[in-house]
Amino acid sequence: MRILLMTSSARGHAIADALKHSPQHPDIVSIATTANPGIKELAEEQFIERSLTNLDRLLLIAKRTKPNLAIIGPEDPIAAGIADLLEENGIPTVAPKKMLARLESSKGFARDLLQKYDIDCSPKFKVFTKENSKILNNFIEQELWGEYVVKYDALKGGKGVKVSGEHLATTREGITYALRCIEECGQVVVEEKLTGCEFSLMSFVDGSHVIHCPLVQDHKRAYDKDTGPNTGGMGTYSDANHSLPFLKIADVERAKEIQRLTVEALQHEFNPHPNPLPLKGEGICYKGILYGGYMATRDGIKLIEFNCRFGDPEALNILSILDSDFVAICQGILSGELTEEMVRFAKKATVCKYIVPESYPDKKEQLGKEVRFPNIKRESRMYYGDISQDPDGTLRLGTSRTVGIVGIGKTISEAESIAQKLCEQVQGPVRFRSDIGTHALIQKRIDLMRRLRSAL
Numbered sequence: 001m002r003i004l005l006m007t008s009s010a011r012g013h014a015i016a017d018a019l020k021h022s023p024q025h026p027d028i029v030s031i032a033t034t035a036n037p038g039i040k041e042l043a044e045e046q047f048i049e050r051s052l053t054n055l056d057r058l059l060l061i062a063k064r065t066k067p068n069l070a071i072i073g074p075e076d077p078i079a080a081g082i083a084d085l086l087e088e089n090g091i092p093t094v095a096p097k098k099m100l101a102r103l104e105s106s107k108g109f110a111r112d113l114l115q116k117y118d119i120d121c122s123p124k125f126k127v128f129t130k131e132n133s134k135i136l137n138n139f140i141e142q143e144l145w146g147e148y149v150v151k152y153d154a155l156k157g158g159k160g161v162k163v164s165g166e167h168l169a170t171t172r173e174g175i176t177y178a179l180r181c182i183e184e185c186g187q188v189v190v191e192e193k194l195t196g197c198e199f200s201l202m203s204f205v206d207g208s209h210v211i212h213c214p215l216v217q218d219h220k221r222a223y224d225k226d227t228g229p230n231t232g233g234m235g236t237y238s239d240a241n242h243s244l245p246f247l248k249i250a251d252v253e254r255a256k257e258i259q260r261l262t263v264e265a266l267q268h269e270f271n272p273h274p275n276p277l278p279l280k281g282e283g284i285c286y287k288g289i290l291y292g293g294y295m296a297t298r299d300g301i302k303l304i305e306f307n308c309r310f311g312d313p314e315a316l317n318i319l320s321i322l323d324s325d326f327v328a329i330c331q332g333i334l335s336g337e338l339t340e341e342m343v344r345f346a347k348k349a350t351v352c353k354y355i356v357p358e359s360y361p362d363k364k365e366q367l368g369k370e371v372r373f374p375n376i377k378r379e380s381r382m383y384y385g386d387i388s389q390d391p392d393g394t395l396r397l398g399t400s401r402t403v404g405i406v407g408i409g410k411t412i413s414e415a416e417s418i419a420q421k422l423c424e425q426v427q428g429p430v431r432f433r434s435d436i437g438t439h440a441l442i443q444k445r446i447d448l449m450r451r452l453r454s455a456l
């Protein structure tokens, strides 16, 4: 069994680690943009490519190495159509085809799909083009009361969304940004600004079956107490009961239902003969990982966005406690025969904290500086991100997130203390968020949800 893994990053290291824990002992062929030392240790072959969107070069490597299947980590190659290309060339690929990946690459497509199929989880929204841009002001002022979010309608590396009161001070600024988005990608989504607690739900999808992972909460802000600029994610936690402390059972069930209904909607949308629907992942259907970013609000669960791949760091939490064979899960996704029994997670809590260079995300001042790590024991994991290794083994910082350290415990508090102690032992010009997974921060979320719900 040979698996082609296209991804760098700690998410890639976590996927490689999960593959290597499979009883099927696959060989891994890695294509990545950096020489991730963690993936290097686990892979039989490692190819470094400047970009993962040069599909012809990726295909060349795939044809030469002849994998049994491919797994794609990041969104750019998926949106560019890597799954279409590999499958045309006989390589089954764990990622949706380009057309279906629009769920992530076009926020307008995702909102329109939810609306068309009556999946009621969107905030008030409107898609604007040049034609209707004259009513932007009216929509923002009269319908959203000046509380709005402007969303770039194409992939933008997490930098396309601007929120009123945070990035946009006035309606005028919002309109200017919206018009720029229309200029650059033809349309823009403007939607109501929601208040509540965000969380992520990732599901394995084989076309028709949707099997869920434990829920995770991410922390995007650079510094403690959710302050500072947004980052790729500074850390995450998950709970032993696979829910989150600020959610009710009905919230979790609703998020799961939204993922199921969305997969069904995609099947209807892309298969012209709706009766009967293609079974067992046949026809044009969504295969891969479906990631829903949600917000629990006073009016229930709302969808913020879909991603067509694992989140980073969310993947680190869930893959650390995956108890079943990840290779078999990938095979199930591809064959359309994925079952609940194939996907088992330990009833453990996890806390992931990212170690980052001191000046991340604003500057790149620590590039090339040495960093040293403590020994990792059974109840923890460490996944390498943007880090390089000298021939003598010395590890050096890149400019982005360095390593994700995951503590695993019976409770969030136990997992937090394991992750925190390990982070404190890292030596080098780095920092991390001490508050992620702590009682104080989680209580804040519980209190916020209680306030929102009691204000009804």
Ligand SMILES: Nc1ncnc2c1ncn2[C@@H]1O[C@H](COP(=O)(O)OP(=O)(O)O)[C@@H](O)[C@H]1O
Residues within 6 Å of the ligand: 123, 149, 151, 157, 158, 159, 160, 161, 163, 191, 192, 193, 194, 195, 198, 293, 304, 305
């Ligand atoms: N309707 C909304 N109301 C409030 N905040 C939002 C809304 N949509 C997005 N956000 C905020 O902006 C962040 C980024 O938006 P998202 O749609 O996830 O785009 P991306 O991850 O591609 O940047 C979200 O994590 C959330 O904090």
Ligand SMILES: [Mg+2]
Residues within 6 Å of the ligand: 293, 305
């Ligand atoms: Mg997001």
